[in-house]
Every structure is written in structure tokens, then in C-alpha cells.
Amino acid sequence: MAKNRTVYVCAECGGTTPKWQGKCPHCNAWNTLEETVESSAPSAAAHRYAPLASSSPVRSLSEIEARETPRQPTGLDEFDRVLGGGLVAGAVVLIGGDPGIGKSTLLLQALASLSETTSVLYVTGEESAEQVALRARRLGLATGNVNLLAEIRLEAIQAAVSEQKPTVAVIDSIQTLYSGELTAAPGSVSQVRECAAQLTRLAKQTGIAIVMIGHVTKDGALAGPRVLEHIVDTVLYFEGDTHSSYRLVRAFKNRFGAVNELGVFAMTDRGLRGVANPSALFLSQHEQQVAGSCVMATQEGTRPLLVEIQALVDSSHAPNPRRLTVGLEGNRLAMLLAVLHRHAGVSTFDQDVFVNAVGGVRITEPAADLPVLLAIMSSLRDRPLPRGLIAFGEVGLAGEIRPAPRGQERLREAAKLGFSVALIPKANAPRQPIEGLEIWAVDRLDAALDKLR
Structure with a gap:
């Protein structure tokens, strides 16, 4: 029988300690330790931590052939600008922003456009399938080729992605997922870290581009452990006042493009529309x-x-x-x-x-x-x-x-x-x-x- 033990996990660095302390002993951040329950048994599941690629001999860097990474345009020019030209196969993108600012709307529009040329999957954990369909109808999107899955269990999502083999998958949101291997509640530090790591591993092994929506704290930072931003390839932030019709998407990390790129959108009754001349x-x-x-x-x-x-x-x-x-x-x-x-x-x-x-x-x-x-x-x-x-x-x-x-x-x-x-x-x-x-x-x-x- 697996024994459960209580540990305290730092929300900043992801470090663990057996007892609560005011300051994290790993990164020295104050008041960041959160209580969670971990199971000590499933560490034997070595297949969960299989290498991302087969091992290869040591070679000189000059001998390795560098190839341009092909990109998949999303159909939204401003979004493609922030991504560096489009989505890359096997890339993991994390996009955060305040509630109601338009994250789900933007990605639903992108999937509707991508579905005309490739296979896509939308995984919703916050809304029911009917709610997503209602939004798509309100925006006037052609979603006949958009596959939808309402699920929050990580293992079920992994099985669906492996079966469907979409080119692009959207996870809405990473804080709602949970893994059956852990006993902690969804949204906890250990669950967010584990689910993000497993989805990243899945993307690298299969070449599927995965876009994850993340919640933000009251300070505007992405909720969950800081290691979440290190795991993914691209970190985007939605900015703007919810009372204004304009939204800004900014890249803070991008392994496939320039950082600090800015995309400007206008929120309309038909969704987000790119602004051609943002200076105005x-x-x-x-x-x-x-x-x-x-x-x-x-x-x-x-x-x-x-x-x-x-x-x-x-x-x-x-x-x-x-x-x-x-x-x-x-x-x-x-x-x-x-x-x-x-x-x-x-x-x-x-x-x-x-x-x-x-x-x-x-x-x-x-x-x-x-x-x-x-x-x-x-x-x-x-x-x-x-x-x-x-x-x-x-x-x-x-x-x-x-x-x-x-x-x-x-x-x-x-x-x-x-x-x-x-x-x-x-x-x-x-x-x-x-x-x-x-x-x-x-x-x-x-x-x-x-x-x-």
C-alpha cells in the first residue's frame, strides 16, 4: 500500500521541504510554501520519465546540421508575429492573462482557422462542451473540423491526443488538470508541475504543438511553480484593460523567435481582430x-x-x-x-x-x-x-x-x-x-x- 506524506512545495522554484517554513530554503522566497500530499509509490513508473529522444554519441557542435524549423501559421497575423511566424511542431506554448481577457477566444479562433488545413484538438477543463460550442457559434466560426474533448484527467487527455494525433492541441487550462499518479488536488503545485511536464514530454515525442492556457495571480504572474515557465518553449502574456476593447499579447520567452514581440488585437462582437496600425x-x-x-x-x-x-x-x-x-x-x-x-x-x-x-x-x-x-x-x-x-x-x-x-x-x-x-x-x-x-x-x-x- 502506498504511503502518503505531507510536504511543502515552493510556488516559485518548485522545491520541497518536509515542514513549513516562512522562507523557502531553496530560493529564499518568503511565504511561498504550500502544503500538498504526495504518494511515495508510483516512482517505479519509469516509463513516465523516459528520455525525450534516443541517446546519441557525443559529437562536435560544428558537425550537427542546423535546419530551419518549419512553421504552421495560425491564420491570425498578430498572433503569428508574437509566436515568431507561427507554431512549431513539438513546441509547447503557455499563454496567461487575467480572467475574461480573451485567451480562450483567441485560441478558439486560431484552431478554427487551422482546422481548414490540418487536424486540431481543443481540450476544455473549465467549460462544458456546450459552452464552447455556444461561444464558437456566437463568434461565427466554422468549427466543423475542430475536435473537442471535455476532460481534466491527464491520462485520458494523453490517450485522446495519442489516438487523434492532431497537429495542434489546446489545453484550457493547465490548472484544471490532475494526474491519477498524485493525490494532490487539481491546481496544486505538484499537479501543475507534473501535468505540464507530461504534456511537454508528449509534445516532444510526438511532434504535436501544444498550447496551454495558464491562470495568473493577483500580481499578474502565472500561477503555479516558477518551473512551469522553464519547462515550456514560449511564454505569452495577455495584457490590457478588460473595460477596453484593445488587447496586447506579448512574448516574454520564445525559443523559436524574438522576445518582447507585441501583438495588438481589438475585441469585437466577432472575436479578436488584429490591428494593422497599432500606433494609432x-x-x-x-x-x-x-x-x-x-x-x-x-x-x-x-x-x-x-x-x-x-x-x-x-x-x-x-x-x-x-x-x-x-x-x-x-x-x-x-x-x-x-x-x-x-x-x-x-x-x-x-x-x-x-x-x-x-x-x-x-x-x-x-x-x-x-x-x-x-x-x-x-x-x-x-x-x-x-x-x-x-x-x-x-x-x-x-x-x-x-x-x-x-x-x-x-x-x-x-x-x-x-x-x-x-x-x-x-x-x-x-x-x-x-x-x-x-x-x-x-x-x-x-x-x-x-x-x-
Whole structure:
């Protein structure tokens, strides 16, 4: 008879310990240990952990022939962009996002498109088969060739996939599955880790592309052990406000393509539709120039985007002025305000400063430094920036303005959308003039502010 024992598993690293502790002894994360019950018997099932491929002799890396991996387009151009061109045979994709943001809708649309040329399987563990069929009918999808399985037991899913042999399989969601080999409840750390590992092994052995939907925590991170993201080949995040009609899909890990690629979708009554010109989404259409607004050219993967940065500077009525950012890094704002005071002589110690990236997009690159400071100065002086101005550049602690990568692509995108003036780092100044775009190249913060006086 198998004996069950209680262990505590870390939700961050997946490490186990026999007793509860405030801090994980493996990764030193606090309050991440979760109680689970493990069975000690089925470790003899060695076939579950068979190697992914047959063993081969040791060879020199230069002797191994490198081949381009063929891709299976999903029929959704923005989704293919994030994936790196399409799905790869044997790849495992994990996509996470807030509830109701459109994960199941997107994948159902992708399977409906793929079913026209290849075999697909949709495994639903959260909804009944009738609910999925109702959604497909509401979206107007042709799902005659989409196979559906309502199941949460891992062994039954593995048998169905082995029997059907689809080209692409979708698991909705990984947190609802459970393996009969473990006694823990579905959604626990051990169940999520085991089910993900077994599905990954199945994908590598059979060449079936598997897409798994994952839940997220209240902090926006994927629920379950951190090892879940290491197991899979691609990690995608759905971003955007559920009250807005626009959704962003961003790649944070991709073994078959570039990371930080961004796909932009619009939610309609017929499902998610790709947005051909996403720059227009992140620009406010003001009838006249307003203070506190600056347009920046950012780079998301291989795609240049124009995003409007808005700032509001107001007198503070509290001992500690507020510093609040939406879509930008909060700690970097405090640093930029210190640089503005030290190298431009502009103090905001008695002002509340609020900065927002329009459209719900998140900007992580430091090239947003200069546009943020220009928007702050515009709001502080209550004077709009020149019409048609675009800016980008990183601001250092010494007051210098550093170049941003792919500056030429950013400038061409700005010229294409009708901007006439670009305030950029001197190192990004183009060698050949860009038609319709005047270049203001600066190397210091005070020189950039002097251009606007």
C-alpha cells in the first residue's frame, strides 16, 4: 500500500521541504510554501520519465546540421508575429492573462482557422462542451473540423491526443488538470508541475504543438511553480484593460523567435481582430495642442510603435508628494525627477507628479526617459510642446542623453505617420535626411530643454 506524506512545495522554484517554513530554503522566497500530499509509490513508473529522444554519441557542435524549423501559421497575423511566424511542431506554448481577457477566444479562433488545413484538438477543463460550442457559434466560426474533448484527467487527455494525433492541441487550462499518479488536488503545485511536464514530454515525442492556457495571480504572474515557465518553449502574456476593447499579447520567452514581440488585437462582437496600425491606438486625437503630452517612438520587438506619454504636475497638499506611473516604471520616475533638478534646475519637491502611457501599453525600455521629462516640463510650465514633435532617448544620472537601439526604424515610423520634428539623442542622428522630418539631435538634458524654450 502506498504511503502518503505531507510536504511543502515552493510556488516559485518548485522545491520541497518536509515542514513549513516562512522562507523557502531553496530560493529564499518568503511565504511561498504550500502544503500538498504526495504518494511515495508510483516512482517505479519509469516509463513516465523516459528520455525525450534516443541517446546519441557525443559529437562536435560544428558537425550537427542546423535546419530551419518549419512553421504552421495560425491564420491570425498578430498572433503569428508574437509566436515568431507561427507554431512549431513539438513546441509547447503557455499563454496567461487575467480572467475574461480573451485567451480562450483567441485560441478558439486560431484552431478554427487551422482546422481548414490540418487536424486540431481543443481540450476544455473549465467549460462544458456546450459552452464552447455556444461561444464558437456566437463568434461565427466554422468549427466543423475542430475536435473537442471535455476532460481534466491527464491520462485520458494523453490517450485522446495519442489516438487523434492532431497537429495542434489546446489545453484550457493547465490548472484544471490532475494526474491519477498524485493525490494532490487539481491546481496544486505538484499537479501543475507534473501535468505540464507530461504534456511537454508528449509534445516532444510526438511532434504535436501544444498550447496551454495558464491562470495568473493577483500580481499578474502565472500561477503555479516558477518551473512551469522553464519547462515550456514560449511564454505569452495577455495584457490590457478588460473595460477596453484593445488587447496586447506579448512574448516574454520564445525559443523559436524574438522576445518582447507585441501583438495588438481589438475585441469585437466577432472575436479578436488584429490591428494593422497599432500606433494609432496609443495616440490621443486632440483637437488642439495640450500641455503635458509628448509622443515617443518605442520599439516592441521588431515593431516600432508611437505611444503618447501624458504627465500631470500639480501642487501637493501632503507632506510627501505623490509619484504615480501607469504603464511605466515607478522607481525610474523618482530618478528622472532627481536628474531634472540636478542638471536642469527644475525642482518638483512640492509637486504631485502623475505619468501615464496612453492605451494601456506597458513601456519598459529606458528610451522613454526623455519623453517623460518633456511631458513633465510641459505640464509644469502649462505650455504645449511644438506640434508634430516626437522624442525618444535614455537619460543618464549625469544628465547625458544616450542613444536608443533601432533609431532609424523609429524615425521612419514617425515620418510615416506625419510627424515633422524629432528630438533624439545625437548618436541616433541619421546620416541621410528623412523626408518631411526635422531632426533635433542633443546630447544633454539641458540642451534638450533649451530647444523647447
